Amino acid sequence: MTIPDGARGAPAIEVRDLRQSYGDFEAVRGVSFQVQPGELFALLGTNGAGKTTTIEVLEGFSAPTGGSVKVLGHDPFTERARVRARTGLMLQEGGFFGDLTVAETVRFWRDVSPRKPCSATEILERVELADKAGVRVRQLSGGQKRRLDLALATLARPQVLFLDEPTTGMDPEARRNTWTLIQDLVAAGTTVLLTTHYLEEAEQLAGRLAIMHAGRIELTGTVAEVVAAHGHSIRFQHPAQVAARHLPALNGVRPRVERGTVEYRLSPDPADTQHALARLLAWASEHRLVLTRLEVRSASLEDVFLEVAHGA
Amino acid sequence: MALSRPQSPSLDPSLLLGNTWRVARLDLTLLLRNRMAFFTAIAFPLLLGSVALLLRSGYVSGVSTGLYTLTGMLALAGFFVTFMHLTTVFTVRREELVLKRMRGSVLSETAIFAGSGLATTLVYVVQAAVLITLSITTLGGHLPRNLPLLFLGVVLGSVMFVPLAAALSGVTKSGESAQITVLPAMLVLAATSQASFPLTGMPELLQRIAASLPLSPVVDVIRIGYFGLDFTTAAPHPELGFTQSWAAAAPRLLLICAWIVVGTLIARKYFRWEPRHG
Structure with a gap:
């Protein structure tokens, strides 16, 4: 049950027959898809379906065992220098210096970023954390940490954004606001690869999506195509x-x-x-x-x- | 997972230096905020050095016991501030996925390690200055006979411990267990480096092995730099001029460099960036 990829151009993300193994375990078994510039593509699947492994290969954390991936035309693992400055990533969890304040965290990552389109205050206002600027990161709630993570992922206005379960732990209002923020980024031309457990989130945001199961893509297409085929x-x-x-x-x-x-x-x-x-x-x-x-x-x-x- | 295989970001030297300094500044902030880290890396080495104040009488290896101990503790301080502290830092950061975030950013792997190493090296240099001041004001000591050599010993000693800490963190499961995995290394190096007592009573083969372990050349270089005496030979140590002290220390400096290379190779093999796959 496969619906072909959308209209083809020079893709922002290109995955061809991706395979990834850890020892004897094959986490991803021949996955292929493309994401066009300015498109939001969602990867859905149960735990262990291979979503995070796929996104981590695209983020350049590991080289694929087989197949190839390209982000903005480059191999994200072997050509990191060309890719990293133009991509933003939101991890599934953690990754913060707990003893820094929210403002210090944003300032540090803004300082190391080659592009600084807005101030730390503006970044925090965007994710509604301005009132938490002086709070240590370890004191934030789970949802607030997700919003901080989103702020860090987007602070350099990346061309490609990887969002790994971006709204987990957020309250409904924060989730809606995050969706609006993501939609604004996409409208401004950012390419987004999103993994989520929330199907409503995929329906709201995704131009196209793929449903993974046991390391393979079982279904792909627009929400309407996937549902209609059913x-x-x-x-x-x-x-x-x-x-x-x-x-x-x-x-x-x-x-x-x-x-x-x-x-x-x-x-x-x-x-x-x-x-x-x-x-x-x-x-x-x-x-x-x-x-x-x-x-x-x-x-x-x-x-x-x-x-x-x-x-x- | 290797420390570096793919092309790393920040290949531009000015960007690399800038980001290294930013990571160092961040590490210094965190070091001062975390009580445990502050005690291990800053307070404890100074307390160790202060032990020398209790040893004002007598002579060891041709120099006063107090100064002999203080210069040994100065070398040992590098173990705590860099090796012990960074082993814990790298392990905790891996556990908390901080290393993963750093590696997923524009920061290069070199900047990540060099930044942390720079922070601990700066702390170590300040500690060295404090301990030398202590030697002059309370133990009847003097300014180092070859200050640049002593400074180089301190810096290289600290640099050497960065990849060794990265390597050990790779086989350390958690921040809590880091204290335990470091302990055997501390006991072996402290006992074999002549930091607090000479090893003249030990069989020659063991003395040679001890002399080739990482902390021993750091102790020797610091003592040569401080006393202007040749601590690579048995007591009584011959007096050295400025140039002669460089020549005497050269093999020990080369040994430190060799440990830097060995440590880097071990770290490439064992260091892990994240808990799941590395």
Whole structure:
């Protein structure tokens, strides 16, 4: 189930048949994708799917075991000097000097950065940490640390930004504000590679996404493409007076009955869905049944994700 | 994971120097803020040096016991301020993913290590100045007979301990265990370097082995620089002129340089940037 990459140009990120092993364990098994300049691409997957390994290779922390990666046209591991000054990265966790204050932390990283488009105060205001400037980093909450991390990742206005689970631990308001900040960066032309466990985050932010499982990309495309490829479903509460084996097939599809709910998984074609629904309603009328909690809906990203995660 | 294999950022020398200084300044700030680090790297070496104040009478190896001990403690101070402190710093920073963040930035690996080394070397130089002042004011000592040589011994000694600390941190699991992994090295080096007592009673082979361990040449160079006597030979040590002291110290300086190379090679093999894969 693969949807081709988006419109092709000179990609900001290019991954070809990436493989990465640690001893006998193959964490990434032949992953390929491209991210165009100014695009936000999300990598989704369960824990251990290979997202962080992939992003770490792209960040230049390790050389790939097989295949190749390019960031802004350069190998991020062997050509670090060319890549680092133009990229920003947000680690999954930690990485702070706990005894420094928030302001000192920003000042240090701003000082070492070759580009200084704004002051430390402006940077802290951007992530709403200006009131914490004098607080030691170890005293910040988990969400505040994530915001500080985002500030550090973006302070040099990088061309490519790697965000590894950027909103973990944030409260809903901070998460929304972070999304706005990320959307502004993308609108300004920054290329973003994002990993997240929050599907809503991917739906909100990603131009395209890939769902990884066991070191491979199982699905890729825009949110609409990924979801549309998954089809529609009709659900209703299982009528007590009808045995599961007597439920009708719709468009040749047999239902699944789980925890009192009947579900038909249909093709993405709306005409098929409409036909199936008409057939179901006719059957219910014929048997004098009232179908409670009847719903027809497109698959959600969560449905797709869970199906991939369960190896369906 | 090697200390450096790929092309590293900040190849521009001025940027490298600037970033090295920024890391050093940061490390000095953190050193002064962390009580444990402050005690290990700053207070304890000075306390050790102060032990010499209790040894005002008698002679060892042809010089006063107090000055002999103080110059030995001056060499040993480098072990604490650089080796012991940096082993802990590198280990804790790896655990807390600080090293990962630093490596993922525009900072080069050279700037990361050189910056931390520069900070401890500056502290060590100040400690050396304090201890020498102490020797003059309380132990009837004098200004070093060859100050540049003593200074070089202090600086090279500190530089030598940077890659050795990086190497040891690579096999150290946590910040807490760093104190334990450093302990055997401290005991061996302190006992074999003649920092506090001569090894003349030891079999010749063991003396030779002891003389080739990292701290021994630092002790010798500092004593040659301070006393102007040839501490590479058995007592009574012949007096040396300024030029002669450089010649006498040269093999010991070369040995320190050899340890810098060896330490770097070991660090390349064992140093890890992050807890997960290194």
